[in-house]
Amino acid sequence: MWDYTEKVREHFLNPRNVGDIPDADAVGEVGSLACGDALKLYIKLDDAKERIVDAKFQTFGCASAIASSSALTEIIKGKTLDEALATTNQEIADFLGGLPEEKMHCSVMGQEALEVAIAKYRGGPVPTHHDHGHEEVEPGEIVCKCFGLTDTFLKKVIAANKLTTAEQVTHFTKAGGACGGCIPKIKELISEVLGAQPTEERKKPEKLTNLRKMQLIQETLEKEIRPLLWADGGDLELVDISGSEVQIAFRKACAGCASSGNTAKFVELKLRDLVADDIVVQEVEG
Amino acid sequence: MKEIYMDNNATTKVDEAVFEEMRPYFCDLYGNPSSMHFFGGQVQKKVDEARNRVANLLGASPEEIVFTACGTESDNAAIRSAIEVHPERRHIITTRVEHPAVLTLCRNLSKRGYRVTELNVDGEGRLDLNELRAAVDEDTAIVSVMWANNETGVVFPIEEVGKIVKEKGKGAFFHTDAVQAVGKIPINMAASTVDMLSISGHKLHAPKGIGVLYVRKGVPFRPFMVGGHQEHNRRAGTENTAAIIALGKACELAGQWMEDENTRVKAMRDRLQTTLLELIPRSRINGGQAERLPNTLSIAFEFVEGEAILMLLSEKGICASSGSACTSGSLEPSHVLRAMGVPFTCAHGSIRFSLSRFNTDEDIETIIRELPPVVRRLREMSPFGREFLNA
Ligand code: FES
Numbered sequence: 101m102w103d104y105t106e107k108v109r110e111h112f113l114n115p116r117n118v119g120d121i122p123d124a125d126a127v128g129e130v131g132s133l134a135c136g137d138a139l140k141l142y143i144k145l146d147d148a149k150e151r152i153v154d155a156k157f158q159t160f161g162c163a164s165a166i167a168s169s170s171a172l173t174e175i176i177k178g179k180t181l182d183e184a185l186a187t188t189n190q191e192i193a194d195f196l197g198g199l200p201e202e203k204m205h206c207s208v209m210g211q212e213a214l215e216v217a218i219a220k221y222r223g224g225p226v227p228t229h230h231d232h233g234h235e236e237v238e239p240g241e242i243v244c245k246c247f248g249l250t251d252t253f254l255k256k257v258i259a260a261n262k263l264t265t266a267e268q269v270t271h272f273t274k275a276g277g278a279c280g281g282c283i284p285k286i287k288e289l290i291s292e293v294l295g296a297q298p299t300e301e302r303k304k305p306e307k308l309t310n311l312r313k314m315q316l317i318q319e320t321l322e323k324e325i326r327p328l329l330w331a332d333g334g335d336l337e338l339v340d341i342s343g344s345e346v347q348i349a350f351r352k353a354c355a356g357c358a359s360s361g362n363t364a365k366f367v368e369l370k371l372r373d374l375v376a377d378d379i380v381v382q383e384v385e386g
Numbered sequence: 387m388k389e390i391y392m393d394n395n396a397t398t399k400v401d402e403a404v405f406e407e408m409r410p411y412f413c414d415l416y417g418n419p420s421s422m423h424f425f426g427g428q429v430q431k432k433v434d435e436a437r438n439r440v441a442n443l444l445g446a447s448p449e450e451i452v453f454t455a456c457g458t459e460s461d462n463a464a465i466r467s468a469i470e471v472h473p474e475r476r477h478i479i480t481t482r483v484e485h486p487a488v489l490t491l492c493r494n495l496s497k498r499g500y501r502v503t504e505l506n507v508d509g510e511g512r513l514d515l516n517e518l519r520a521a522v523d524e525d526t527a528i529v530s531v532m533w534a535n536n537e538t539g540v541v542f543p544i545e546e547v548g549k550i551v552k553e554k555g556k557g558a559f560f561h562t563d564a565v566q567a568v569g570k571i572p573i574n575m576a577a578s579t580v581d582m583l584s585i586s587g588h589k590l591h592a593p594k595g596i597g598v599l600y601v602r603k604g605v606p607f608r609p610f611m612v613g614g615h616q617e618h619n620r621r622a623g624t625e626n627t628a629a630i631i632a633l634g635k636a637c638e639l640a641g642q643w644m645e646d647e648n649t650r651v652k653a654m655r656d657r658l659q660t661t662l663l664e665l666i667p668r669s670r671i672n673g674g675q676a677e678r679l680p681n682t683l684s685i686a687f688e689f690v691e692g693e694a695i696l697m698l699l700s701e702k703g704i705c706a707s708s709g710s711a712c713t714s715g716s717l718e719p720s721h722v723l724r725a726m727g728v729p730f731t732c733a734h735g736s737i738r739f740s741l742s743r744f745n746t747d748e749d750i751e752t753i754i755r756e757l758p759p760v761v762r763r764l765r766e767m768s769p770f771g772r773e774f775l776n777a
Pocket residue numbers: 243244245246247275276277278279280281282283
């Protein structure tokens with residue numbers, strides 16, 4: 101049973117603003133039956149076409165999807181379009197006193213529907229979301245085939261919510277939640293988005309003595325790589341270093357994981373990035 | 387609020403009589419059955435009695451019963467033993483709809499170089515025996531096929547499967563995870579082709595933390611729990627005596643209640659099924675055309691999502707389970723419904739009711755009264771449901 105807050109329960113049992121607005125100024129739709137959740141948001145503006153005077157929703161989804169939709173309509177009523185646009189998924193979650201992390205994608209869905217509605221109303225480009233069917237203006241590359249999510253979208257969510265593990269990305273966007281085939285790519289996106297900061301301070305050194313190189317490899321594994329693996333229930337052990345060849349053995353969830361080959365590649369890229377270009381990572385039994 | 391418990395495929399209530407049977411073995415008769423003194427001896431006697439009772443329910447002999455900690459352990463023990471006994475054979479056969487206790491292990495083994503065949507099921511959850519026939523060969527170490535599915539209740543033709551395994555596998559072992567079947571449908575190991583069979587106590591009104599692996603006499607077995615000599619060297623570790631004694635009693639009772647399960651309980655399930663289908667448009671039974679356990683009903687409602695239904699039912703005191711993913715933390719509908727090709731429109735809105743002998747007609751009446759408005763309410767809220775309701 102999910103540990104929902106009283107507020108989530110309350111908004112699920114008595115959702116506010118359910119229904120449609122026949123003469124709505126803006127309508128935003130995201131999600132699909134196949135995805136397991138979908139939201140259709142209706143917005144009515146005042147005569148000056150500035151402020152939201154009414155908002156209603158229809159949601160197909162679990163309790164937190166319904167509660168998030170209810171929360172969203174409450175949050176945006178009375179706001180101008182620009183103010184409403186500034187709403188983040190975190191605000192929706194906060195309004196409800198928090199959501200279990202596994203359910204954060206419900207709050208993301210609310211934020212998306214709002215963006216779509218306003219973009220459509222303004223006639224500007226409609227943002228790419230995982231509701232298959234909107235014309236895509238920032239097409240990006242589909243990373244998660246199961247849920248049709250692009251790298252552009254995933255990077256945005258990773259950055260906005262400061263996500264550091266693939267599991268978190270799944271909880272926030274569903275990407276990786278089905279076949280799992282996209283997880284290595286998601287991990288790359290995370291290091292791309294977040295790696296941008298830490299690697300700023302840690303530039304690859306120009307020239308290295310053998311001893312220093314070994315130290316640096318160890319350091320990078322300890323500080324940069326293993327924590328990422330721990331977060332997914334995995335681990336690795338350094339078995340040997342000879343010249344530029346680094347031998348590692350996977351432990352815990354990484355041992356025997358189907359995508360350990362990808363993880364090894366990721367380790368290699370990271371080491372090349374932070375230590376030296378010629379590093380070759382080898383996965384060994386041990 | 388009276389609670390109505392219809393989630394018995396997840397776990398069951400410990401029968402009061404079972405509890406009374408085990409109670410003395412905590413604080414009074416706490417001896418170790420392996421001890422040489424009278425104090426341990428009286429516990430040993432009671433463990434032997436339990437072994438007999440379990441054997442009776444299965445139509446097996448007591449030496450074929452190995453007590454374990456749970457169904458998962460039994461499944462693991464069976465499969466791991468088979469591949470150790472047959473180190474030269476590198477092929478394992480199972481089904482796409484197995485419980486994770488089997489499926490996860492097989493998938494892990496496939497990463498260690500085993501060839502794993504996962505047999506498909508049709509839209510009603512039935513196995514294709516021709517696919518099995520084509521898959522088994524002399525490289526097959528073990529075939530592990532569940533007796534009855536936990537989500538849909540679909541029963542597999544275990545004896546036919548066994549015949550194929552024996553005929554084509556030439557020495558391949560045949561294991562069945564019978565966790566959902568034992569106590570619900572008659573099982574007779576004496577006349578069976580099954581080599582190993584798993585049971586879990588808490589699915590038949592014994593406590594959690596006790597299981598059984600049946601190992602046919604003459605079937606070579608390599609334990610993966612080693613240490614002491616308990617269970618004839620097949621499972622080391624001090625026996626969980628109180629739970630074993632409880633399981634013995636639970637098996638005795640299951641035998642006595644079997645008829646009730648297949649008449650009264652089945653009738654309640656059928657009434658629930660027919661009435662819900664009548665009252666709720668666009669609903670369907672998962673595995674409805676296949677042979678099913680008498681207690682299980684997996685029903686799908688289009689345009690709504692399972693967790694939302696469950697939570698609204700829970701408000702009314704009704705406990706069921708969802709075949710959709712949201713409750714389990716993963717995001718896709720259950721692997722069983724996906725393997726059956728249940729359309730996404732239904733799979734997300736699937737609910738499982740699993741009854742037991744403790745359910746009453748009144749429980750059924752309550753669900754029939756409470757569920758249709760819940761589905762209607764959620765459909766009115768759902769963009770797809772509204773389109774359908776307006777159409
Ligand atoms: S591709 Fe992302 S979960 Fe399957």
